[in-house]
Amino acid sequence: MTEHPMKAIARRLDARNPLDDDDVAALNNVRCAITTHPPESFLFREADRPGDYCSILLSGLAFRQKVTAHGKRQIVAVLMAGDFIDAQHLFLDRADHNLEAATAITVAEFSRHQFRDVILNRPRVGVAAWKEALEEGAIFREWLVTVGARPGPVRVAHFLCELGCRLERAGLASREDFIVPLTQEQIADVLGLTPVHVNRVLKSLVADGLISQRGRSIQVSSWERLTVAGEFNPIYLGPSARHDAHRAQHLPTSTLLRPRGQM
Amino acid sequence: MTEHPMKAIARRLDARNPLDDDDVAALNNVRCAITTHPPESFLFREADRPGDYCSILLSGLAFRQKVTAHGKRQIVAVLMAGDFIDAQHLFLDRADHNLEAATAITVAEFSRHQFRDVILNRPRVGVAAWKEALEEGAIFREWLVTVGARPGPVRVAHFLCELGCRLERAGLASREDFIVPLTQEQIADVLGLTPVHVNRVLKSLVADGLISQRGRSIQVSSWERLTVAGEFNPIYLGPSARHDAHRAQHLPTSTLLRPRGQM
DNA sequence: CGGTCGATTGAACGCACTCAAACGAGGTGG
DNA sequence: CCACCTCGTTTGAGTGCGTTCAATCGACCG
Numbered sequence: 001m002t003e004h005p006m007k008a009i010a011r012r013l014d015a016r017n018p019l020d021d022d023d024v025a026a027l028n029n030v031r032c033a034i035t036t037h038p039p040e041s042f043l044f045r046e047a048d049r050p051g052d053y054c055s056i057l058l059s060g061l062a063f064r065q066k067v068t069a070h071g072k073r074q075i076v077a078v079l080m081a082g083d084f085i086d087a088q089h090l091f092l093d094r095a096d097h098n099l100e101a102a103t104a105i106t107v108a109e110f111s112r113h114q115f116r117d118v119i120l121n122r123p124r125v126g127v128a129a130w131k132e133a134l135e136e137g138a139i140f141r142e143w144l145v146t147v148g149a150r151p152g153p154v155r156v157a158h159f160l161c162e163l164g165c166r167l168e169r170a171g172l173a174s175r176e177d178f179i180v181p182l183t184q185e186q187i188a189d190v191l192g193l194t195p196v197h198v199n200r201v202l203k204s205l206v207a208d209g210l211i212s213q214r215g216r217s218i219q220v221s222s223w224e225r226l227t228v229a230g231e232f233n234p235i236y237l238g239p240s241a242r243h244d245a246h247r248a249q250h251l252p253t254s255t256l257l258r259p260r261g262q263m
Numbered sequence: 264m265t266e267h268p269m270k271a272i273a274r275r276l277d278a279r280n281p282l283d284d285d286d287v288a289a290l291n292n293v294r295c296a297i298t299t300h301p302p303e304s305f306l307f308r309e310a311d312r313p314g315d316y317c318s319i320l321l322s323g324l325a326f327r328q329k330v331t332a333h334g335k336r337q338i339v340a341v342l343m344a345g346d347f348i349d350a351q352h353l354f355l356d357r358a359d360h361n362l363e364a365a366t367a368i369t370v371a372e373f374s375r376h377q378f379r380d381v382i383l384n385r386p387r388v389g390v391a392a393w394k395e396a397l398e399e400g401a402i403f404r405e406w407l408v409t410v411g412a413r414p415g416p417v418r419v420a421h422f423l424c425e426l427g428c429r430l431e432r433a434g435l436a437s438r439e440d441f442i443v444p445l446t447q448e449q450i451a452d453v454l455g456l457t458p459v460h461v462n463r464v465l466k467s468l469v470a471d472g473l474i475s476q477r478g479r480s481i482q483v484s485s486w487e488r489l490t491v492a493g494e495f496n497p498i499y500l501g502p503s504a505r506h507d508a509h510r511a512q513h514l515p516t517s518t519l520l521r522p523r524g525q526m
Numbered sequence: 527c528g529g530t531c532g533a534t535t536g537a538a539c540g541c542a543c544t545c546a547a548a549c550g551a552g553g554t555g556g
Numbered sequence: 557c558c559a560c561c562t563c564g565t566t567t568g569a570g571t572g573c574g575t576t577c578a579a580t581c582g583a584c585c586g
Contacts, residue, residue: 415541415542456542456543457542457543459542459544460541460542478551
């Protein structure tokens with residue numbers, strides 16, 4: 001937490017579309033603060049008018065969810081460190097879903113109006129924000145396919161693939177060994193299954209030698225086989241951001257954007 | 264088709280966020296053309312690099328779909344006149360899904376790079392485009408709830424409510440009497456059900472007196488009861504654009520944006 | 527050392543699926 | 557104009573994947 005929170009946003013956006021020093025300076029001028037929230041707390045709820053801030057997740061796991069009139073909960077997105085929490089509220093003034101912390105989380109909140117102005121007035125930042133938002137849209141579409149058109153075992157395998165992939169891209173874990181800080185009930189609510197069935201399917205994946213579990217940590221025995229079982233094609237996640245050689249030319253000369261301890 | 268196609272975009276965006284005359288003029292400078300496409304034709308396919316155009320639907324119905332490795336098709340969005348077809352491709356360079364015409368459609372195609380510049384350099388247009396994109400995201404989330412957490416009969420009723428609502432908002436029909444130009448098989452692929460089951464559910468909705476059918480046209484007997492059956496709450500569709508009194512103050516003095524024959 | 531929450535396992539049920547056949551409307555060619 | 561084909565809708569019967577209900581187990585915690 002010693003890092004200035006705005007750096008996290010700048011790094012994230014720069015990964016989508018290279019920013020220049022002025023862009024980064026503009027971002028650094030945005031007023032911001034860090035907050036923490038315990039597991040199961042809500043950052044906003046459906047129909048809320050959002051406050052005057054916009055935020056990204058700095059650590060922990062959170063998810064977007066909605067509850068039906070019959071009381072069933074559907075989790076419609078899982079957020080990890082670096083993800084935008086409420087980009088919608090930059091431009092829409094009603095929340096259409098609930099945002100719940102899965103673990104203890106830390107969040108960087110920054111002035112919604114100031115950030116909005118930066119996005120609208122600095123094309124490079126705007127492009128980065130657009131890519132960010134559109135890539136989340138692509139994930140929604142893939143989730144619709146998973147939930148609407150894939151059998152249970154494929155759903156679970158696909159979800160594990162996506163989570164591993166995203167954690168790896170975010171620099172938080174290896175896709176072949178990562179922790180899923182979700183209960184099986186929450187996984188069930190992601191996938192439109194019951195906790196009981198998720199449990200059985202996970203056990204069968206273990207029995208088939210695709211993964212092994214230690215508590216909530218997952219070891220992928222064969223990434224190749226798991227992607228086949230999950231019909232996983234990461235194209236919808238966008239290009240993997242690891243083009244360091246290419247990106248290096250565009251990075252500002254300051255060390256501002258580099259993750260600490262990295263080259 | 265006598266209308267200049269760029270007017271359709273300007274009208275659509277103005278409904279999201281009021282534009283001024285300069286904004287409209289900038290939009291009118293964007294190079295564009297009208298194309299038509301027969302039913303079942305594809306405008307783009309997954310993994311395609313999009314061409315140098317961006318388009319909106321002028322007439323007809325289209326949908327976004329993906330096909331799983333096991334050959335099941337999931338329809339992830341339904342587009343009607345006025346909707347953006349490929350806003351994603353303004354900023355992402357790979358299609359993550361297929362875009363298929365459900366009926367014969369007409370499309371306005373305009374220069375992607377020019378339109379992108381207008382969005383990035385004219386904040387009012389940018390805000391409108393952002394709202395547009397974010398509202399589609401809200402629809403994705405609601406669809407995830409429908410497909411993942413609602414029983415078949417509720418899914419069908421919810422889908423009919425959304426379609427009626429959106430058609431009415433687009434000025435294309437009344438929400439209590441509209442045409443669904445989709446086969447039951449396509450509806451099934453929207454809802455993650457089988458055509459056979461969709462058929463049975465539709466029949467039961469008719470038997471229960473919620474709707475009646477004449478061919479593919481739907482008459483809603485009781486909108487109230489249908490929304491209850493479908494657990495339908497239109498909050499996710501955003502504010503209904505029919506604030507004519509309010510919007511009038513913001514409209515440019517030119518008649519450019521007014522739908523012909525109105526007011 | 528209970529108490530709580532999540533994971534696990536068993537057994538029976540049911541919603542939606544699959545397979546299959548019949549029906550009806552629209553279109554085409556003889 | 558009718559015969560015929562095609563495609564979508566409709567209906568019936570049997571099946572199965574995932575659910576529901578319920579009980580046990582295990583781990584963490586106060």
